[in-house]
Amino acid sequence: MSAADRIMKGLFGVYFVAFFVYLFAPLAIMAAATFNTSRFPTVTPWQGTTLEWFNALAADRGMWDALWTSIVVAFFVVLVVLPIGTAAALVLTSLHARARSFLYAVMVSPLLTPGVVIGISTLVLWRQLGVGGGVFLIVLAQSSFIICYIMLMVAARLQRFDRTQEEAALGLGASKFMVFRRVILPFLKPALFAAGFLAVLQSIENYNTTLFVRGFDTPLTVYIATKVRTGLTPAVNALALIMVAVTIVGAVTYEVARRRSVARRANIEEEQRG
Amino acid sequence: MGELYKRFGGGLGTVFLALVAAWLAGMVLAPNVMMIDYALRPNLPPADIGGPRDVYSLSNVLYLANEGVHRAIFFKTVWASALVAFVTLMVCYPLAYWLAQNATPNQTAIAILALTIPFWINEVLRTLAWYILLAFRGPLNAALLALGVIDEPVRWYGDGGVLAGMTYAYILFMLFPIYNAIESLEKSQIEAARDLGASVWRTHWRVVIPHAKAGIATGCVFTFMLAAGSYVAPALLGAPGSRWFTEIIYNWFFEGGDWNRGAAYALVLLVLCLTVVLVTLKIARVNLTDVAK
Numbered sequence: 001m002s003a004a005d006r007i008m009k010g011l012f013g014v015y016f017v018a019f020f021v022y023l024f025a026p027l028a029i030m031a032a033a034t035f036n037t038s039r040f041p042t043v044t045p046w047q048g049t050t051l052e053w054f055n056a057l058a059a060d061r062g063m064w065d066a067l068w069t070s071i072v073v074a075f076f077v078v079l080v081v082l083p084i085g086t087a088a089a090l091v092l093t094s095l096h097a098r099a100r101s102f103l104y105a106v107m108v109s110p111l112l113t114p115g116v117v118i119g120i121s122t123l124v125l126w127r128q129l130g131v132g133g134g135v136f137l138i139v140l141a142q143s144s145f146i147i148c149y150i151m152l153m154v155a156a157r158l159q160r161f162d163r164t165q166e167e168a169a170l171g172l173g174a175s176k177f178m179v180f181r182r183v184i185l186p187f188l189k190p191a192l193f194a195a196g197f198l199a200v201l202q203s204i205e206n207y208n209t210t211l212f213v214r215g216f217d218t219p220l221t222v223y224i225a226t227k228v229r230t231g232l233t234p235a236v237n238a239l240a241l242i243m244v245a246v247t248i249v250g251a252v253t254y255e256v257a258r259r260r261s262v263a264r265r266a267n268i269e270e271e272q273r274g
Numbered sequence: 275m276g277e278l279y280k281r282f283g284g285g286l287g288t289v290f291l292a293l294v295a296a297w298l299a300g301m302v303l304a305p306n307v308m309m310i311d312y313a314l315r316p317n318l319p320p321a322d323i324g325g326p327r328d329v330y331s332l333s334n335v336l337y338l339a340n341e342g343v344h345r346a347i348f349f350k351t352v353w354a355s356a357l358v359a360f361v362t363l364m365v366c367y368p369l370a371y372w373l374a375q376n377a378t379p380n381q382t383a384i385a386i387l388a389l390t391i392p393f394w395i396n397e398v399l400r401t402l403a404w405y406i407l408l409a410f411r412g413p414l415n416a417a418l419l420a421l422g423v424i425d426e427p428v429r430w431y432g433d434g435g436v437l438a439g440m441t442y443a444y445i446l447f448m449l450f451p452i453y454n455a456i457e458s459l460e461k462s463q464i465e466a467a468r469d470l471g472a473s474v475w476r477t478h479w480r481v482v483i484p485h486a487k488a489g490i491a492t493g494c495v496f497t498f499m500l501a502a503g504s505y506v507a508p509a510l511l512g513a514p515g516s517r518w519f520t521e522i523i524y525n526w527f528f529e530g531g532d533w534n535r536g537a538a539y540a541l542v543l544l545v546l547c548l549t550v551v552l553v554t555l556k557i558a559r560v561n562l563t564d565v566a567k
Contacts, residue, residue, distance in 0.1 A: 027392060042409060143301065205398075
């Protein structure tokens with residue numbers, strides 16, 4: 001190894017460590033501040049270790065209301081986006097090349113639109129129809145772009161679908177509806193679960209779009225952002241800590257499950273070959 | 275269309291088409307058309323709506339062009355978003371390269387898991403984490419003071435804070451497209467360049483970057499769009515001197531009470547983002563089909 005190579009390696013090592021410190025230090029500090037007695041969330045100075053901010057969080061009615069609003073929104077978003085996203089993917093895969101690439105561009109356009117613009121355009125349309133901001137508009141505005149993700153996930157799964165299965169079912173006398181219900185939908189099931197999960201996450205985490213269409217309703221992200229302005233206490237950190245913990249457990253579980261299914265698929269292929 | 279009906283029959287085919295039409299026409303097209311309509315009309319008291327003064331004009335857009343402060347904030351948002359995209363690219367490129375070319379499959383899996391964890395957490399909380407870190411009496415200033423790097427606390431909120439928070443928020447949108455692009459590069463090409471005597475920089479400049487061009491363009495485009503349309507980072511990490519264009523739009527809607535002007539500003543933002551996206555993709559010769567993966 002030449003001297004230049006060694007220097008490059010050293011530089012990369014420094015960068016690598018710095019990158020992951022950059023990635024995790026803010027979250028670690030936010031989490032640690034939950035246990036500091038200081039009224040403003042911080043770790044410097046450490047004024048004393050406490051668990052009282054969890055109690056403060058539990059007693060915060062506004063937070064629970066906001067959480068409930070977010071859950072209601074996410075529930076209806078899933079109801080809207082799964083059927084439409086699936087239909088969009090099926091329509092897309094049933095088209096010929098030219099029409100398909102045009103429709104595809106139209107369908108992904110909400111992903112290239114800034115979130116605030118989606119919120120604003122939904123708001124002005126519905127004001128014209130006499131409907132003000134609130135849960136209903138939050139659901140519509142969020143759905144309009146979350147459908148894109150669902151469509152992409154379902155379409156990706158459909159690419160691996162073997163159309164001869166459809167023909168076989170038809171040949172055995174199944175109706176077209178039966179083919180959809182008994183062949184295509186079961187095949188899409190894993191993608192639909194993953195898509196539903198993603199839709200819930202996207203919905204709960206959304207802020208930019210939601211802010212404009214919320215009316216007098218306050219979902220969790222809006223509540224947290226408002227707290228920062230009106231009086232941030234480590235109770236918000238306690239909430240963040242819980243969300244981070246749930247996230248890490250969820251992410252690790254998801255990854256383990258994914259690896260298992262990959263391994264299982266590899267096993268099955270092995271058996272088929274052997 | 276014929277194929278759709280042939281495959282699913284009249285009933286189901288119609289349901290699917292109706293769902294897609296409801297989405298694209300009702301939730302995407304109609305809102306945008308109405309926003310354009312709002313943007314081109316004057317803000318009138320209810321009695322005058324539909325009256326002789328209710329005519330289409332560009333006055334709301336021209337207002338932005340002529341109002342010095344708003345215009346300055348608009349251009350500042352444009353170049354600051356470009357800066358965010360550039361800094362994010364610099365931060366992500368080496369790691370993306372390492373993940374795609376040098377890491378073992380296991381290392382890659384663990385690193386990607388570690389990378390995704392902060393991104394399962396929502397943007398508001400990620401920004402809040404930076405809000406706490408960068409506070410005037412916060413941990414960053416305390417650490418730098420203790421190390422003797424600075425003599426008195428620095429006010430991080432403002433342009434620097436917004437840049438740090440945004441870069442942090444959009445890392446994944448940059449990292450994954452570049453990683454995917456570099457992964458498809460044959461290792462032998464890099465080795466060939468090295469064997470022929472190219473330096474590390476030259477190998478990247480002439481071999482890796484041209485190959486990863488599409489991924490880099492995609493990452494930059496998404497980061498730019500997200501940064502320009504972001505509200506939470508400038509609202510939390512900004513200072514009065516670092517206002518963002520989205521904050522001006524918000525004020526028209528919820529403080530200024532002029533939705534028409536707000537819609538015009540939003541329209542300008544939309545046109546800006548679409549232009550940047552389409553032009554960049556065109557220059558890098560990336561197909562829209564390859565962007566959303």
